[in-house]
Amino acid sequence: MTEQAGMQEMYTLKTIAETLNTSNDLNLMLDTVLGKLLELTGLTAGWVFLIGTQGEYSCISDHGLPPALLRKDKEPMRCGTCWCVNRFRDGRLDNAVNIINCKRLEDAVEHQWGDTHDITHHATVPLRSGEKMLGLLNVAAPGKEHFSNSELALLQAVAYQIGSAMERMRLYSAEQRRADLYVRLGEFSRSLGMTINDCNNADDMAKRVVKLLGHHYDWPFVALVSQKNGSFRVQAAHTHGKAELPTRCDLSSEGESHMRRVIHSHRAEILSAPEIQEVSTRCLNAVNPSALPLGLAAPIPLSAPGETAVLVVGLASANGFLQADREVLDALAEHITASWESLRLVDKRRELTRLEERNRLARDLHDSVNQILFSLSLTAKGAESMLAGSEQEHLHPAAEAMKDIRSLSQEALKEMRALIMQLRPAGLESGLLSALQEYGTGQGLQVVVTRTGMRSLPRSIEEGLWRIGQEALNNIRKHAGVTSAEIIVQLSDNEAILTVTDRGKGGAKRREAMPPTSLGLSIMRERAQSLGGSLELVSSSRKGTSVTVVIPLPFESV
Missing domain, CATH: 3.30.565.10 (Histidine kinase-like ATPase, C-terminal domain)
Structure with a gap:
């Protein structure tokens, strides 16, 4: 390598490093760096694929793409597959390599999608941070079918810089996400605490919890699945920003096995798309399960023996903030458990208040009406005795009336004592x-x-x-x-x-x-x-x- 080429390479790396530190926005950073890289290397086209752990990919940045790859809102870059992505998925792409030709451009020529600017080949460089593989950087130029070792080494050095910057931004965004979620947690807890006294039962509590979660968080799908006597049912759900009434409450045997797995783990678990679909399809107007690539579920132990609830949320995308959402979901489960215990104490306090009121009413009835009835019975008996001593008893019309009064008062007294016994149970x-x-x-x-x-x-x-x-x-x-x-x-x-x-x-x-x-x-x-x-x-x-x-x-x- 000549001294001039070495100086040019150092200048390129320096410029890229400076550019990487100008923004904490991933898309803006990649667009800027990609344009600067192409300018410094004399290349004309480039694009970046982010590839997830499940092999799903997205073209997060591009620069100078030929018209054939821009058709229908860049459909060729969003759909299908190619050799570089397949090699990445198979674990066969460790270093910068020459790709013989680009399958996406081959398809564009075959199907006559448009002008390819004579680009047929590209270099592929894996983006990584340490051992963590993040995606691919692809660069190309018209008529260029081969990249020298020095060009590949430069591209790989740039890729390392981009990978490290992407990981730094991911960590920064994750901390921002975590901080935002915990702020929302505080707001949710305050709102929940203010509504506990208005809840009449567990179903009412479940609806309020899910509604508040839908209001305070940006999760597109929230549901509370309750377990009672060994079976599971969707108790309340919130989708599309509004509360939903479950149409089919009971889960299938497969869905129940997912919930038991979460309960036995004692912490928030990740649900796959089919697993989150099992819960979401039980709810009226549920979101499209394909829009929920992942889900989270956290167990909520309830105060009643043998009863447990599972809080389920669906994520809008498989982002890099999954751990932050998972931590907050665990914290939410603890807060909801405490609120459920508060509801139980509120119910107990209400029951004690009712018992105290019944006891007060029983005492009042005993001290007032019961005594009056007893006095009436004695008075009627005395009057009946006085009339019995009269020689003209058979002619006196009050004798029979007094007898009826005494009988009715004794019956009323018996009824009153039974009522007092019901109000104030003993035994x-x-x-x-x-x-x-x-x-x-x-x-x-x-x-x-x-x-x-x-x-x-x-x-x-x-x-x-x-x-x-x-x-x-x-x-x-x-x-x-x-x-x-x-x-x-x-x-x-x-x-x-x-x-x-x-x-x-x-x-x-x-x-x-x-x-x-x-x-x-x-x-x-x-x-x-x-x-x-x-x-x-x-x-x-x-x-x-x-x-x-x-x-x-x-x-x-x-």
Whole structure:
């Protein structure tokens, strides 16, 4: 190499290095460097391919392309394949090499796409940073079919500079992305904290979480997949900047295996395009899965035993900021878990408030109405005794009225005591069956209880069954015309079944006394439905009446 050629090479490298430090914008930097490189080397055309880990490529910069490669918004540079990209994918491209000819230009000549400016060959140089392969730099000139070793060495030195600058910019952009995501995390957490008290249940909470994520982040697809009793369903989703209602809630067996993999990993996992498609297609008007090359999913452990949620997001492109999104998704999962725990505490506080109000109401009824009814009963009994001492009792019209007043006041007193007992339950500490048996005894009924299966019941379900059992026993006392009842509780891994049976009137004889639309029956059905269960009443004039309540149970961890 002559001294003049060496000086020219040093000048080229110096100019390229200075150009690389003028911007932190990757596209602007590549466009500027590519133009400067062609100017200094006397070449006329060049382009840069960025190639991902999955082999996907994109032409991120070009300069001086012939018209044949510019047709239809540079379609030849976006579609198809060529020898240099194939060699890169196969790992056979380590250094700057001469390519015999360009397949894209060959296709342009064959299909008559336009003028190629007599370019037939190009040199290919891999872009790398350390051991990390980033893409390809291709340069060419009309009629040039060969590059000397010194030209290839210069191109390779420039490629090293470009690769290092690209990695520096990627790291800089990743840190900017990470900082921006964490700022959004703070805004999301504040918004979520302000809405927790407005959530009525877990489904409402899921919808608000997904809606806030769609508002604060630029992910095109967000969904919350919940696991209950071993099965998964899309609980809430947000696409195209708006909340969506899942049309098909349950995931397929393949989708469930993806979710279990995420749960077992205990951290955010990368989802492939087919995996993210499994969730996105379950939602109304979901984004085109082809627009989501990758996805992320993070497990969210919930406070309820056996229940877990998975937060799933789809990424708009396979960018270099995947790690930043992954870290923030892990942090989001922790924040959402804490919010879910706060919701549980809010529900518990509401329940305690309701219990306290019921206790206050029970005390007020006991101290006021209950005492008045008791005094009325005693007064009526005294008046009845005074009239009984009269010689003209049979002529006195008030005697029979006093007897009716005493009977009605005693019945009202009994009803009031039952109402107070319902408002302020006692005895659940000893178990549901013991409490119902004791309550039935207090109502003058002989109750036989039976239980099959062994497992603990959540407090809300136990109290719900207690209320339903109370109302069923009240109906037996009022309408069945019998003094005995049977209660069966069947417990399994998935459900609790409460059956209250009597051998009373039933059928048509009871239809007038307790119509299907009666308040008591409506209350029992509403309580069962509020727990996610169902209530069935079967009544026959020969066999009596049977009330069966089926309540699903959460998975109980061993």
